[in-house]
Amino acid sequence: MPELPEVETIVRGLAPRLQGQQIVQARYWPSRVFRGEFPPELAGAVVWQVSRYGKFIVARCDRGFLGIHLGMTGKLLFDAAPQKHTRAFWEFSEFRLVLEDIRQFGRVLWGEQLPEPIASLGPDPLEVPREEFVQRARRYRTSVKGLLLNQQFLRGLGNIYADELLFRARLHPERRTEELSPAAWERVWTEMRHLLLEAIALGGSSISDYVNTAGRKGSFQREHRVYAREGEPCVVCGSPIQKTVLLQRGTHYCPRCQRL
Template structure:
C-alpha cells in the first residue's frame, strides 16, 4: 500500500500540474470505485469545476475543487493516480478518468480496493476514515515529548501501534520496518517497555526515514508510481524491508522475517534484539 512518502510525492507532483485546470467531465468505468455520491451524481457534480489545489492527510489525497467541493481519493493497495497529456488508450484496470481542459487524470487499480468520494468541503473533517486519523509524523504536531508519553502508556507491541492510523497516520509496513531497524528496536517489544532514550531514538528515526522516502520519491517494490507514472527510488536504499536472508547493512547478520500483529515483518536479530 502506498504510504506517506508515496502519497506526498503524488500530491506534490499533481498539485504543480493540475492546479488551475478544469474538470470537463468524469468517466466512471468501474462504478464501485466511487464511494459517494452515486456514480451518475458524482459525474454530474464534478463536471465544470476548477482544481484549486491538492493536499494530503495521512494516506488520503484531497483535491480541492471550486464552489466548495473536495474529491477524496485513497489508493489502498494497488491504486495509481497518473496525469498525462498524451492521447493513448487507457491502461488495463483504469476505473475512473477525469477529462480536463488539458490532459486527463486517470485512476487505475488492479485489486479494485481504492475509492473516490466527492464531498462538500465543510464535511471533509467528518468523513469516516479521515476523521479518526492521528498525528502527522512530518508535521509540527508530532512532538517528541508527547510521543514518548503516549508510548509509555501503551501495552501494545510497538509495530502494530505504529501501524495504527489513529495513533500516527501515514506509516505502513515499509517505513515502520525501516524506522524500527534504524532505532534498533525489535518490532514485538511492548511500547511501554521502551525507555526514554529508545523512544526518542525511534521518534527521530520515523521522521528521518519518512523524509528520505519523500526525497527519494517513494518506494516502488510493486505497484507504486508517482503522478507522472514513474517509479520511486527508495527501494534502492532499503535496509530490511523485503530483505529476508540478505546480510544486514549494519552488522552483516541475515535479515529475518516474522509475523507481527498479522503483518509480515523484517528485522535484524542482532541490531534489534528482543530483550534489553
C-alpha cells in the same frame, strides 16, 4: 501500495498541474473503489489545492473535498488510455487524470467537508511535535509495529517504513509499547523524520509497480536495510535478516540489532 513518501511524491506531481484548474467532466466505472456514496459528477468544479493526509490524496475544490486512497495497487496517471483496471478519470481542459487500481483496495471519497475516515486520522509523522508524539505513543498497549501501522495513532506509515523505522530505532517489531521509555520514543520520532525525509528525497520506494504521476519509479528501495532483504546480511552487524509474520504482515528485522 503507496505509503507516505510515495503519496507525497504523487501529490507533488499533481499539485502544480491541478491547482486552479477546472474539472470538465468525470467518469467512474462501477467497482469496490466507490464504497457507499458515489462521488458526484463534479463537472465545473475548480481544484484549489492538492495535499496529502497520511496515505490519502485530497483535492480541495470550490464545492467540497475529493479524497483518493490508492490502496495496494492504485495509480494516478496523466492521459492514460482507459483499460481493464481503470476505475475513474477526471478530465481537465488540457489533460486527463486517470485512476487505475488492479485489486480495488483503493478508495474515492467525496464530501462537502473533509470526509471520514480522513478527518479522524492521527497527526502527520512529519508535523507531529516530539512531545505530542511521545504522549500519544504512551496511551497504547500493543506491539510497537502494530502501533506504527495504526493510522489513528499516526497517519502515513505502512509496512515498509514501519520495518525500516524499527530497524533504525533498534526495536524488535514485537516489543510492547508500554515497556518503552520516553527516551526510546524520542529516538523513534527522530529516526522516523530522517527516514521519511530521505525516502521523499528519492521519490519513494518502488517494489514492483509503484510509479509517480509521470510513470517513473522511486529509488528508495535501494536504501532499504531490512524490507525484502530476508537472509541478506544486516548492514550493521552482518547477521542474516529474518522475516516473520506479525499482524498478518511480512515483518523484516535483524535478530541481533533488534532484540526482544
